[in-house]
Amino acid sequence: MTHTVLQIGSISDYIDPKLAQTFRLLKWWEQPQPDALLAAEGANITGIATNAPVGVPPALFDRLPALKVISSRGVGLDKIDLARAQARGIQVAGSFGVLNGCVADLAMALLLDTARRVAAADRYVRSGQWAQRRYPLTTRVHGKKLGIVGLGQIGTLIARRAAGFDMEIAYTSRHARIDAPYRYFESVPALARWCDFLVVVVPGGADTRHLISREVLDALGPEGTLVNIARGSVVDEAALTEALVDRRIAGAGLDVYEHEPHVPDALLALDNVVLSPHAGSATRETRTAMDDLVVDNLRAYYEHGKVLTPATA
Numbered sequence: 001m002t003h004t005v006l007q008i009g010s011i012s013d014y015i016d017p018k019l020a021q022t023f024r025l026l027k028w029w030e031q032p033q034p035d036a037l038l039a040a041e042g043a044n045i046t047g048i049a050t051n052a053p054v055g056v057p058p059a060l061f062d063r064l065p066a067l068k069v070i071s072s073r074g075v076g077l078d079k080i081d082l083a084r085a086q087a088r089g090i091q092v093a094g095s096f097g098v099l100n101g102c103v104a105d106l107a108m109a110l111l112l113d114t115a116r117r118v119a120a121a122d123r124y125v126r127s128g129q130w131a132q133r134r135y136p137l138t139t140r141v142h143g144k145k146l147g148i149v150g151l152g153q154i155g156t157l158i159a160r161r162a163a164g165f166d167m168e169i170a171y172t173s174r175h176a177r178i179d180a181p182y183r184y185f186e187s188v189p190a191l192a193r194w195c196d197f198l199v200v201v202v203p204g205g206a207d208t209r210h211l212i213s214r215e216v217l218d219a220l221g222p223e224g225t226l227v228n229i230a231r232g233s234v235v236d237e238a239a240l241t242e243a244l245v246d247r248r249i250a251g252a253g254l255d256v257y258e259h260e261p262h263v264p265d266a267l268l269a270l271d272n273v274v275l276s277p278h279a280g281s282a283t284r285e286t287r288t289a290m291d292d293l294v295v296d297n298l299r300a301y302y303e304h305g306k307v308l309t310p311a312t313a
């Protein structure tokens with residue numbers, strides 16, 4: 001049986017063709033008249049292929065009465081109305097289990113770069129300044145205190161990596177985890193007051209919007225560093241920028257931003273922030289695995305009635 005799948009936006013040069021070869025694929029982003037497509041095909045579309053940044057436009061839920069499965073590349077599903085999908089019995093799949101290591105690696109890279117200023121040192125040498133003066137001292141990482149906001153699968157891998165740097169590890173989550181050998185703090189401000197490096201790993205969405213507030217940044221303090229590899233919405237970006245400009249925190253390492261790919265000029269101008277282009281999962285190996293899961297989840301649903309890596313609402 002041929003299944004009609006609506007692809008919301010281009011995902012990658014690797015997986016776009018595979019989706020077209022595997023399903024009766026309709027490309028939403030190429031439609032000159034989207035309404036005409038929905039009028040003609042809305043009743044036939046049973047699957048959606050998308051990715052984390054794009055998600056599923058809410059209006060589409062009402063126009064696709066036969067929709068049964070959504071397969072997204074990525075683990076951040078804040079652009080998909082999971083409650084609405086669950087209410088309609090629509091299965092939602094993400095790239096769970098294949099990107100955790102890469103995102104945890106980048107979190108440590110950003111932490112190390114904000115402290116030891118590796119990229120800044122490279123620029124310093126290339127600019128010829130080293131011949132003029134000694135490179136400024138930076139900040140030690142090993143033995144320092146790491147606070148993890150959100151001890152899920154990625155947060156747990158960050159903790160394991162940090163243990164390799166002899167860091168003292170604590171976390172905050174909605175609930176303490178009995179299986180976690182780390183100190184638990186009831187609140188983000190309390191964790192921020194305790195730690196030297198605060199790494200943010202919670203899901204995006206309304207529940208975590210601006211979780212890292214001015215209050216949290218002030219608790220982190222002038223010796224503290226923030227690392228965000230979660231979602232830009234989790235951090236009050238204006239408050240962060242002010243704290244960095246005023247040196248009320250020491251620095252930040254960011255992979256995500258409130259209005260990607262726009263990064264405020266004020267952040268671009270600062271030398272105490274490391275800026276990464278939402279590249280947590282962006283390695284060849286991991287992106288290939290994530291892309292394959294987009295197809296494999298759809299195929300598993302159509303063949304066996306269940307996706308391989310389901311989202312939990």
Ligand code: 8YV
Pocket residue numbers: 051052053073074075076077095099278280281282290
């Ligand atoms: C990428 C991400 O943006 O997985 C996520 O939720 O944010 C990143 O890995 C995404 O996978 C791109 O499709």
